[in-house]
Amino acid sequence: MLSYQHIYHAANFADVQKHALLAQVLKSLAVKPAPLCAFDTHAGRGLYALEDTEAQKNREFDNGITALWPLRAEAPPALRPYLDVVSALNPDGTLSFYPGSAMLCRQMLRAADRLIATERHPGEFGHLQQAMAKGAASAKPRIQTLLGDGLKTLVDTLPVTERRALAVIDPSYEMKTDYADVPKAILRALKKMPQLCVFLWYPMLGAGGHRLMLTELVKSGVRDALVSEIRLDAPPQEHFRMTGSGILIINPPWPEAVMNDVTQAVTSRLPAKAFGDVFWLDNCRINPDTGLIVI
Numbered sequence: 001m002l003s004y005q006h007i008y009h010a011a012n013f014a015d016v017q018k019h020a021l022l023a024q025v026l027k028s029l030a031v032k033p034a035p036l037c038a039f040d041t042h043a044g045r046g047l048y049a050l051e052d053t054e055a056q057k058n059r060e061f062d063n064g065i066t067a068l069w070p071l072r073a074e075a076p077p078a079l080r081p082y083l084d085v086v087s088a089l090n091p092d093g094t095l096s097f098y099p100g101s102a103m104l105c106r107q108m109l110r111a112a113d114r115l116i117a118t119e120r121h122p123g124e125f126g127h128l129q130q131a132m133a134k135g136a137a138s139a140k141p142r143i144q145t146l147l148g149d150g151l152k153t154l155v156d157t158l159p160v161t162e163r164r165a166l167a168v169i170d171p172s173y174e175m176k177t178d179y180a181d182v183p184k185a186i187l188r189a190l191k192k193m194p195q196l197c198v199f200l201w202y203p204m205l206g207a208g209g210h211r212l213m214l215t216e217l218v219k220s221g222v223r224d225a226l227v228s229e230i231r232l233d234a235p236p237q238e239h240f241r242m243t244g245s246g247i248l249i250i251n252p253p254w255p256e257a258v259m260n261d262v263t264q265a266v267t268s269r270l271p272a273k274a275f276g277d278v279f280w281l282d283n284c285r286i287n288p289d290t291g292l293i294v295i
């Protein structure tokens with residue numbers, strides 16, 4: 001049984017990087033009137049109460065949203081779409097609620113759009129259903145919440161009748177097999193819908209599972225794939241195993257400059273010393289000795 005609960009990590013530096021970039025993707029995809037179908041394959045709770053004991057345990061949000069929240073009134077353009085959503089959920093100005101990927105989609109998609117949010121953990125799924133039901137129904141996209149395997153749902157559902165689609169893939173990587181299953185699912189999804197915008201998060205850990213995953217994608221000839229990585233100089237807390245956080249976007253809806261601006265806007269404001277890198281996977285080569293990509 002899977003036991004990961006994202007609330008323990010909600011709104012940390014990796015969430016801020018992920019959600020600030022996702023908000024820019026959603027903003028850009030909403031420019032064209034044609035409807036969009038968004039998949040959130042690993043949706044989690046949708047909404048996180050930062051006062052909950054689980055979130056308070058390590059207060060990872062202190063090296064995350066807490067540092068950016070004061071900017072909300074005059075946010076730089078790179079962070080504005082993201083901070084606008086966080087602000088809308090905290091109308092009294094006290095930071096209590098933090099939007100996960102599904103809530104960002106729910107808030108930024110339009111009435112003609114569709115969201116398919118999948119979560120495998122029954123407890124988390126219950127929270128997700130509640131979060132998605134909140135607020136004014138009139139402004140919402142059509143939302144389907146599914147209990148089950150998000151990668152399977154994505155691959156089985158594609159291609160969709162909407163000609164544009166987004167796949168947010170944010171696994172917990174609790175199982176080592178995730179590192180092999182995720183690239184496989186991405187390749188199958190792209191085969192069914194080549195124009196799909198894929199938005200993948202990965203943790204950077206000592207074992208380097210993320211490099212295997214990226215290597216697989218490079219070997220399979222994936223093109224038009226942009227990466228943002230934020231590395232921490234030192235772990236912000238003792239329990240912390242992640243050395244960094246990465247976002248891969250295949251078929252990004254905007255130029256590299258947006259990825260750069262958001263990555264820098266986040267890294268420069270974190271209390272922990274951090275470094276940001278942006279690169280195209282297209283330019284990465286495979287080291288013939290190790291069989292792994294050189295970044």
Ligand code: SAH
Binds near residue numbers: 004045121171
């Ligand atoms: N995307 C969320 C955080 C998700 S954390 C956010 O931005 O807030 C990862 C979630 O994936 C966990 O809740 C875990 O239970 C769930 N999960 C793990 N494997 C899954 C799978 N194969 N399909 C769907 N959900 C899965």
